[in-house]
Structures are given as C-alpha cells and as structure tokens.
Amino acid sequence: xxxxxxxxxxxxxxxxxxxxxxxxxxxxxxxxxxxxxxxxxxxxxxxxxxxxxxxxxxxxxxxxxxxxxxxxxxxxxxxxxxxxxxxxxxxxxxxxxxxxxxxxxxxxxxxxxxxxxxxxxxxxxxxxxxxxxxxxxxxxxxxxxxxxxxxxxxxxxxxxxxxxxxxxxxxxxxxxxxxxxxxxxxxxxxxxxxxxxxxxxxxxxxxxxxxxxxxxxxxxxxxxxxxxxxxxxxxxxxxxxxxxxxxxxxxxxxxxxxxxxxxxxxxxxxxxxxxxxxxxxx
Numbered sequence: 680x681x682x683x684x685x686x687x688x689x690x691x692x693x694x695x696x697x698x699x700x701x702x703x704x705x706x707x708x709x710x711x712x713x714x715x716x717x718x719x720x721x722x723x724x725x726x727x728x729x730x731x732x733x734x735x736x737x738x739x740x741x742x743x744x745x746x747x748x749x750x751x752x753x754x755x756x757x758x759x760x761x762x763x764x765x766x767x768x769x770x771x772x773x774x775x776x777x778x779x780x781x782x783x784x785x786x787x788x789x790x791x792x793x794x795x796x797x798x799x800x801x802x803x804x805x806x807x808x809x810x811x812x813x814x815x816x817x818x819x820x821x822x823x824x825x826x827x828x829x830x831x832x833x834x835x836x837x838x839x840x841x842x843x844x845x846x847x848x849x850x851x852x853x854x855x856x857x858x859x860x861x862x863x864x865x866x867x868x869x870x871x872x873x874x875x876x877x878x879x880x881x882x883x884x885x886x887x888x889x890x891x892x893x894x895x896x897x898x899x900x901x902x903x904x905x906x907x908x909x910x911x912x913x914x915x916x917x918x919x920x921x922x923x924x925x926x927x928x929x930x931x932x933x934x935x936x937x938x939x940x941x942x943x944x945x946x947x948x949x950x951x952x953x954x955x956x957x958x959x960x961x
Contacts, residue, residue, distance in 0.1 A: 690754045697747035700740045700892065707737035742776070742881070742888035749775045769893075769903040770799040777885055779871035780851070783807040784859075784889065784903070785818055786867040792932070797907040802849050803872055809845055812940045814933075816842040817856035818868040825865055827883065829855045857882050859890045866894060908947070916950035920960045934960050 711733035718726035749772035774782040781803030786795040793811055798804035810816030816839055821828045831853035835843030846854065851872040859867040869886045893899055913935065921931035935953065938960060939946040952958040 690751045693747045693751040693754065697744040697751065700744035700747065704737040704740035704744065707733045707740060711737065738884060739888050739891050742884045743892040745776050746772050746885070746888060746893075768797065768799065770797045770803070773869070773885060773889070774799040774803070774871065777871050777882055778875045780873040781806070781871065783818070783870045783872075784867060784907075785811075785822075785870075786859075786894070786907075787822055787865065791822060791865075792929075793910055795907045795910060797903050802851070803870075806846060806849050806851060806854075806872060807870070808945060809849075810842055812936045812946060813839075813842050814936075815839045817854045818870045821856035821858050821868045821870075822865045825858050825860070827855065827857045829853075855882060857886045859886050859894060861890060861895060866890065910947075912954055913946055913950040916953040919953055923959065931960075 711730040714726045714730035714733060717723070718730065746769075750767075750769050753767040753771050753775070770782050770784060773784070774780070781799050783798040783803045783806065784796065785793050785807065788794050796804075796807055796811070798807050806816075807818070810818055817828045817830065820838075830838050830843070835846055835852075835854070837843070846852075853873050854870060855874055856868050856870040858865045859869060867890075869882065869889065871882060874882075893903060913932070916935050917928050917932040919931075920926075920934055921928045924931060924934070926934075935949055936946055938958075939949040942949065949958065953960065
C-alpha cells in the first residue's frame with residue numbers, strides 16, 4: 680500500500696490490488712500450462728482437470744484486476760472534479776465493468792436473512808431496499824434457486840407484482856441477478872439494473888471474482904472499502920420486537936420491515952427508532 684499524507688491513498692491501494700491480481704493470473708496460467716504438458720506426457724485426465732481449474736482461477740483474477748482498475752479510475756475522476764460529497768463506492772466499479780446502470784450486492788446468513796448490503800448509487804440502493812422490505816425480487820430468487828434470474832418490461836410485474844411495479848418508478852426496466860457461491864453454498868447475490876446489450880455474459884465472472892477476492896479469501900475486504908452497510912441494527916431491532924411481542928425473530932423482522940414499508944422509510948431508520956426506544960412494535 681502506498682502512503683499519502685500519512686494515510687493510505689485509495690487509488691494507489693486499488694491499483695496495487697489490481698497489479699497483484701494480474702500477477703496471480705499470470706502464475707495461474709503458467710500452472711495451467713504445466714498441467715497441460717503433464718497431461719500430454721502421462722495421458723492422465725487429472726492434469727487436464729487441474730489445468731481447467733488454473734485457467735478458471737486466472738480468469739477470476741483478471742476480472743478482479745479489472746474491478747480494481749475501474750475503481751481507481753472512478754476515484755481519480757472524482758478527485759479531478761473537485762471535492763465530492765462522497766467518493767464513489769466500489770460497487771460503482773462493478774456497475775462499470777458489468778456495463779449496467781446500477782449494481783447491488785447482498786450478503787446472506789445461513790438462514791438466508793440479509794446481513795449486509797452495498798450499492799453503486801441511490802437508485803440501485805432504493806431497489807435493493809425495496810426488495811428487502813417486500814421479500815420478493817431478483818436477488819431473493821437467485822439466492823433461493825442458485826441460478827441467474829432475469830426479467831424485463833412486463834415480465835417484471837408478472838414475476839414480482841409489487842416489486843416489479845415499483846422498479847420502473849426508480850428508472851429501471853430490466854434486472855439480472857446471480858448468486859454469489861462458495862462451493863455448494865450461496866453467500867449472497869449480485870444484482871444489476873438495465874444492463875447494456877450483451878453485458879450479462881460477464882456477470883457470473885464478476886460475481887465469482889467478488890466472492891473469491893472481495894468477500895472470501897486471504898486478501899478479501901468484505902466491507903468493499905467501507906461501501907457496505909451492515910444490517911446489525913435491523914437484526915437487533917427484530918430481536919427486541921421478538922421479546923416484546925413474544926414471537927419468533929423471523930416474524931419480528933417482518934413486522935419491522937412492514938412498518939418501514941408502510942411509512943415509506945428506510946428499514947434502518949425504523950430499526951434505529953426501535954433500538955433507541957422511540958418506537959414500540961408488537
């Protein structure tokens with residue numbers, strides 16, 4: 680990491696991560712080539728499988744490098760335009776690499792409850808918040824089914840009556856979501872809004888790169904450089920409502936979400952009022 684003014688320069692840090700990812704990609708390609716030579720020499724299928732694994736890892740590292748380089752460009756451009764109200768978040772680079780108008784990420788617990796979220800901009804964050812409140816939408820379906828989910832135009836309303844009706848009001852007409860996978864487990868989902876033609880082919884590769892380099896792994900930063908919002912206060916509020924109302928925590932969480940939806944407020948705002956003693960549910 681490069682120091683700047685006594686602190687870590689985020690542009691230099693992103694470029695450093697990009698360089699390391701490209702170096703790892705080159706090592707993986709070299710390892711794949713060695714396995715191919717061993718396969719030719721021995722005739723063993725095992726070496727072909729290992730070569731494929733190394734090539735897949737190299738592709739993941741190249742995508743990770745592209746994400747970091749895009750993030751560095753966004754930060755540099757923001758700095759050149761003058762002091763911004765807030766620096767671009769890492770998810771903005773995800774939207775750029777995926778060639779979409781917006782992108783959102785959610786991390787899930789073992790019971791599929793939402794632990795943390797991140798979004799490229801306010802419209803994407805609003806869409807993500809809406810899905811969380813309603814319990815229906817592309818990220819939910821992708822995490823449950825374990826496969827990519829896509830809908831556009833009238834199909835949005837057909838598939839998700841409430842979410843699909845509200846999404847165009849946020850300015851989006853198409854949505855695609857893919858699960859973030861660790862082996863056989865779903866650890867979250869990546870959702871993009873209004874992808875450009877042909878852009879969704881790389882979405883799974885981006886999701887894989889995020890999972891293996893940002894969410895998990897020795898060099899991971901699940902907080903996405905501070906761009907992730909943890910839902911801790913929401914789950915704390917659900918626990919308090921559960922005790923007061925004598926109901927299951929899952930049911931209490933639905934009460935918190937329903938109150939937020941009915942008042943047109945972010946669920947975090949309602950949760951903070953409950954935790955602070957300003958609001959009593961149940």
